[in-house]
Amino acid sequence: AQSVTQLGSHVSVSEGALVLLRCNYSSSVPPYLFWYVQYPNQGLQLLLKYTSAATLVKGINGFEAEFKKSETSFHLTKPSAHMSDAAEYFCAVTEGSNDYKLSFGAGTTVTVRA
Amino acid sequence: NAGVTQTPKFQVLKTGQSMTLQCAQDMNHEYMSWYRQDPGMGLRLIHYSVGAGITDQGEVPNGYNVSRSTTEDFPLRLLSAAPSQTSVYFCASSSQGGRNYGYTFGSGTRLTVV
Numbered sequence: 001a002q003s004v005t006q007l008g009s010h011v012s013v014s015e016g017a018l019v020l021l022r023c024n025y026s027s028s029v030p031p032y033l034f035w036y037v038q039y040p041n042q043g044l045q046l047l048l049k050y051t052s053a054a055t056l057v058k059g060i061n062g063f064e065a066e067f068k069k070s071e072t073s074f075h076l077t078k079p080s081a082h083m084s085d086a087a088e089y090f091c092a093v094t095e096g097s098n099d100y101k102l103s104f105g106a107g108t109t110v111t112v113r114a
Numbered sequence: 115n116a117g118v119t120q121t122p123k124f125q126v127l128k129t130g131q132s133m134t135l136q137c138a139q140d141m142n143h144e145y146m147s148w149y150r151q152d153p154g155m156g157l158r159l160i161h162y163s164v165g166a167g168i169t170d171q172g173e174v175p176n177g178y179n180v181s182r183s184t185t186e187d188f189p190l191r192l193l194s195a196a197p198s199q200t201s202v203y204f205c206a207s208s209s210q211g212g213r214n215y216g217y218t219f220g221s222g223t224r225l226t227v228v
Contacts, residue, residue: 043118043204043219044157069202090156098147098163100208101172102217104156110171 006105023091120220137205
């Protein structure tokens with residue numbers, strides 16, 4: 001079965017600094033990987049997804065993630081943090097044979113300091 | 115606007131009461147799922163459906179029932195509410211498999227069981 005580990009439950013960055021959120025996955029078959037963002041009191045919004053095409057994936061709001069099979073990682077980055085990036089971020093994985101079952105990480109809360 | 119609609123947004127139940135959380139989507143998506151979100155645990159799959167008349171259990175199905183009589187609706191029933199079911203519940207839907215398009219999430223139902 002697939003699983004996801006997000007390293008760090010809280011990340012604090014200064015406005016304009018690099019945002020780096022770490023995600024490692026476990027999957028017995030080639031995975032499909034996702035990053036979602038949740039703003040306070042809202043649902044989840046898809047940031048980006050990896051579906052076995054390009055290993056560097058660009059998403060919305062300036063975020064991108066790189067799939068590294070050798071490291072079983074899918075870390076999320078943004079070169080310059082904005083106050084509006086303050087939210088909770090979830091990494092998720094699904095396997096090809098069960099593509100309707102998303103397994104989520106525990107989430108990382110991002111705080112942006114002025 | 116097209117999307118996933120969940121009702122109610124907030125609910126307080128007494129232990130032992132039953133209730134139904136409603137979920138409707140207008141995107142003609144085949145796949146629908148229910149998740150619960152608890153602090154530090156990410157989202158966990160309760161039940162899912164791959165089409166009208168077809169449902170199956172997810173990771174944490176105990177105490178919940180579902181049915182899918184139409185493509186649009188996927189209600190979640192709490193049979194006898196317990197304090198452990200205090201959580202935020204999200205409904206999600208997807209077409210062509212979540213791995214290709216990512217799920218669309220509703221805005222959630224915050225349930226408190228006292």
